[in-house]
Amino acid sequence: MKKMITVYLVFIVGAWLAGIYGPWWAPAAFILLTSALMELSVRKALLSGAVVLGIVYLGMALYMLTKDASGIIEKTGALMGGLSPALLITVTTVIGVITGALSGWSGSTLRLMLKKHPTTEN
Numbered sequence: 001m002k003k004m005i006t007v008y009l010v011f012i013v014g015a016w017l018a019g020i021y022g023p024w025w026a027p028a029a030f031i032l033l034t035s036a037l038m039e040l041s042v043r044k045a046l047l048s049g050a051v052v053l054g055i056v057y058l059g060m061a062l063y064m065l066t067k068d069a070s071g072i073i074e075k076t077g078a079l080m081g082g083l084s085p086a087l088l089i090t091v092t093t094v095i096g097v098i099t100g101a102l103s104g105w106s107g108s109t110l111r112l113m114l115k116k117h118p119t120t121e122n
Contacts, residue, residue: 007038007044008048008052010034010038011030011034014030015053019057019060027053028053028100028102029103031053031100031103031104032107034107035104035107035111036107036111039111040104040107042109044108045104046101046105048104049101049105050097050100050104051097053099054097056100057092057093057097057099058089058096062089065085073085073088
């Protein structure tokens, strides 16, 4: 239990910082690398990656909505067939959940693959 709390805290802080200072895919890359380095099981990496990146994308979308002075979010919704800002935030959160699950799963699987096939030494 203590390890999972640490995992969630590391994932949230790292993914949030990667999302603020990096491109849109940086939080997913952080979760992939961190889940591989922390040697999480596939189930734990998938679940924690999905929850954390969903929360991070939700927080970032809400933050951007409060800072939007030009109405770009409403204009984007109008271009997408009249979607409301709340629905756009929901779509963003779902994309974060899917991306987080895939990045956590990929990181854990990458660790398992590298562990299974050790490099040969001469």
